[in-house]
Each structure stands twice: as C-alpha cells, then as structure tokens.
Amino acid sequence: MTEIDKHSLKKKNTIVLLALGVVVVCVGIYIWWTKIGRFYETTEDAYVSGNIVNVMSQVSGMVTDIMADNTSLVGESDVLVKINPVDAQLALLEAEANFASTIRSVRNSFASLEEQKANVDLAKVSLDKAEADYKRRVNLKKNNLISNEDLSHYESTLTSAKASYNLALKSYDTNKTKVDNTTILTHPDVLKAQSALKAAWLTLNRTTILSPASGYIAQRSVQVGQHVSAGSALMSVIPLKNVWVTANFKETQLGNIRAGQEATLNSDVYGSSVTYHGKVKGIEPGTGSAFSLLPASNATGNWIKIVQRVPVRIVLDPVELREHPLRPGLSMSVNVDTHNAGAPVLTSLAKSQTPWRTNVFDHRDDDVNVIIQKIIKESM
Missing domain, CATH: 1.10.287 (Helix Hairpins)
Structure with a gap:
C-alpha cells in the first residue's frame, strides 16, 4: 500500500469517527432532553431569604444601655437595650x-x-x-x-x-x-385603680427591651443617649437557623413544579464544592410584578409581552445549613427534580403550619400581685 493510500484511509477513518461522535452526542442530547433533562427545572434567579425580626421599643424614653451590636449572637430573652426607668x-x-x-x-x-x-x-x-x-x-x-x-x-x-x-x-x-x-375589692373604682397600677408596672418592665428570638444582630440604629418613642425600630435579629431559598422560575417552567419535589442547590459563597439538598415547600400565589408597589398596567396600546417569574419557596436540610450557614440575600443556583409532576398543583389548605411564637412579652404578673396584696392588707 502506497503512502497516498494510507493517508486516504486514515482520512476516511477520521471522518467516520467524527461522524460517529456527532451521532453519539446527538443521541445523548436527545436522550437527556426527552428522558432526563425534561424532568429538571433550573434557575440562577434564586436568593436566600429569612425572617428579619425587628426589635422595637414599647415605651418612650432615653436610652441608657445597649447590650448588643451588629453581628452579635443573642438568645431569646437576652437584654438588648435599657431605657431610663426613672419616669x-x-x-x-x-x-x-x-x-x-x-x-x-x-x-x-x-x-x-x-x-x-x-x-x-x-x-x-x-x-x-x-x-x-x-x-x-x-x-x-x-x-x-x-x-x-x-x-x-x-x-x-x-x-x-x-x-x-x-x-x-x-x-x-x-x-x-x-x-x-x-x-370593696370588686368596686369599679378599685378595679380601675388596680388596672392603672398593673399598667404602670408593665411600663416599668418594658424599659428593659429583650430579644424576641435567637439570632444575629443587624441594622442597629439606636445610640446611647438617644430619645426613642414607642414603636421606634432599634435593631433587627436574624435567625440564621431558619433561612430558606426563594427561587424565581419563569412561568414557562412552572408546569411540572410541585410542592414536595426534591431540589439541589449551590451557593456562590461556597461554589460547586458544597451542594445543598432541599424540598419545594410551595409556590407563591402570584408573580413578582403582582405584588410590586406599582403593578404594571397592561391595558395600553404599547403592550409588550414579558415572561413573568413566580417565586418558589425551597426549604433546606437543617444539618447542611448548620455546617455551611447562609445569610439572607445570598445568590443560589437551584435545580428542581420534577419527576412527580402528577401531584396536585396547589398544596392542601388544611395542612397545618407550625406557628411562630415568642414568650418574651408574656410578662408574669406575680411581682405586681405581691405589690397589690401588700397595699390591700395595709389599706383594709
């Protein structure tokens, strides 16, 4: 066989291999799209969300002490701010x-x-x-x-x-x-005076402001010596143990997304080396534009169709979240497995939700009752 024949054979073999490669890739893409890829929905428009608990003053007065600063870790019922109690x-x-x-x-x-x-x-x-x-x-x-x-x-x-x-x-x-x-003790005047006494005692107790939840301090705006009014926001507490991800999927992607589906997530903070596992908790009952401050007015002659996005809430594995903490506002990549798309689109309204509650404001009135009984004993 001459050198020309060898070169021609080698060229034919290369073309055949390239053709086979293209066929394999096309078949792979086809299988992925029809058998696997269509059961996954992905978005980069996802962010970490969390509860931001505002700490507010219930009474007016001058701030004398601040016990926590930004990034400080506090527990529920920890003292955060003290107001001058003299008045x-x-x-x-x-x-x-x-x-x-x-x-x-x-x-x-x-x-x-x-x-x-x-x-x-x-x-x-x-x-x-x-x-x-x-x-x-x-x-x-x-x-x-x-x-x-x-x-x-x-x-x-x-x-x-x-x-x-x-x-x-x-x-x-x-x-x-x-x-x-x-x-004497059930007379309306006595009951009214007793109620005023309890209100004064409660006001005195409210000069010590406690943390309503466990978490990290952020957005501290109060300063020592500042006069605050009732209802003034002093700082925020963010419980990082209870954050979730809000993934904004296009309306064209929502057809097969259901509550309970598995999801994998990656954060820009940790990169691809850390993968979070979560579940779809539910789909918000409206698009982002529907809840905006100025909703779009589409009843105009200049209407242009824009694909809307709908927020989908995804809860994370608490163990993974504890090992690699996330903060509200961080970017996430979300991939939802939509294999069980046959489930109902809307979650059951009867499903019970664990209520959030704080015991910080449940002031026990044992101390004021002691004061009341003492006054009654001395006045009867």
Whole structure:
C-alpha cells in the first residue's frame, strides 16, 4: 500500500469517527432532553431569604444601655437595650398611692352607707312619733280639749319629720347605688385603680427591651443617649437557623413544579464544592410584578409581552445549613427534580403550619400581685 493510500484511509477513518461522535452526542442530547433533562427545572434567579425580626421599643424614653451590636449572637430573652426607668418608677409609685387611696375611699363609702342607714332608721322613728302625737291631738281637738294653735304646732312637727325622713332615704339610696352589688375589692373604682397600677408596672418592665428570638444582630440604629418613642425600630435579629431559598422560575417552567419535589442547590459563597439538598415547600400565589408597589398596567396600546417569574419557596436540610450557614440575600443556583409532576398543583389548605411564637412579652404578673396584696392588707 502506497503512502497516498494510507493517508486516504486514515482520512476516511477520521471522518467516520467524527461522524460517529456527532451521532453519539446527538443521541445523548436527545436522550437527556426527552428522558432526563425534561424532568429538571433550573434557575440562577434564586436568593436566600429569612425572617428579619425587628426589635422595637414599647415605651418612650432615653436610652441608657445597649447590650448588643451588629453581628452579635443573642438568645431569646437576652437584654438588648435599657431605657431610663426613672419616669416609669415615679408613675408606678403614683399608681400605688392612687390604688391605696381608692381602697380607703371606697371603704369610707361602705361605712358612710351604714351611717346613712342608721340616719334613715332614726328619721323613721321620729316620723312615727310625730304621726302618733298628731293623731292624738286631732282626737283631742274633736273634743275641744286643745287649741288650734297646739294642733297646728304638731302638724308642723309631722311635716318636718316627713321631710327629714325623705331626705335621709334619698341620701341613702343615692349612696347605695354607688356600692350596690359590690365589695370593696370588686368596686369599679378599685378595679380601675388596680388596672392603672398593673399598667404602670408593665411600663416599668418594658424599659428593659429583650430579644424576641435567637439570632444575629443587624441594622442597629439606636445610640446611647438617644430619645426613642414607642414603636421606634432599634435593631433587627436574624435567625440564621431558619433561612430558606426563594427561587424565581419563569412561568414557562412552572408546569411540572410541585410542592414536595426534591431540589439541589449551590451557593456562590461556597461554589460547586458544597451542594445543598432541599424540598419545594410551595409556590407563591402570584408573580413578582403582582405584588410590586406599582403593578404594571397592561391595558395600553404599547403592550409588550414579558415572561413573568413566580417565586418558589425551597426549604433546606437543617444539618447542611448548620455546617455551611447562609445569610439572607445570598445568590443560589437551584435545580428542581420534577419527576412527580402528577401531584396536585396547589398544596392542601388544611395542612397545618407550625406557628411562630415568642414568650418574651408574656410578662408574669406575680411581682405586681405581691405589690397589690401588700397595699390591700395595709389599706383594709
């Protein structure tokens, strides 16, 4: 075989190999697209989301202490900020004095009622005597045994006794309505003063601001010496243990995405060396533009169709999240396995959701009840 023949054979073999390679690649692409690739939806438009718990002041006052700064790790119920308590302490002392004064005043009302009842009884005795004296004088007058002047005198006495009795009875009824069907401790005035005392005690306790959740401090804006008002945002607490991923899929990708599907994720922070595993928790009930501050107005002549994106929430494996923490706002790459696309599109509305709750604001009133019982004992 000549060199020309060898070169021609080698060239033919190369062409055949290239053709076979192209066929193999095309077959691979076809199999991937029809058998495997169509069961996966991928997006780069995904970001870490999390709860941002705002710490706010419930009372007004001057800030005296700040116990945590940005990036500090705090636990639930840890002290974050203290507000000058002097004004609240004075208000509490005033409420205690008012409560004691109210108890004594109501006690006096009950005692006065007994006194007025005695006055009514005394006026009734006087009235009965005046009526009896007048009746006897009327009989004597019939027999001309007394003069008209004497009869007129006893008639005036009877009229005066009736007026005194009616006055005492009305005074008794007036004061009786103020304490009727109550005791000293169940009297409305006493209950109102007691409520004001509890409110003053609660205000004093709220001068110490506690963390409503465990997490890391961010966005601290409060400064020592600053006067804050009730409702002012002081800082934020971010619980990094409970973050999730919000993946914004195109509306053309949502057809086979269902709650419960498996997903793999990669973060730009750790790169491809760390892969997270998660599950689709649900699909938001609207596109991003539907919830924007200024929704798009499509009823115009200049309408241009734009593919919308719908947020899909993906929860992460807590073990992987603990080993490689993520922070809200970080970019993620998401790949969802859509093999079980036969499941319902909407998750069941009856599915229970574990409620979020904090016990920080459940102020136990044992301490204020001790104060109340002490004042009652001293005032009764």
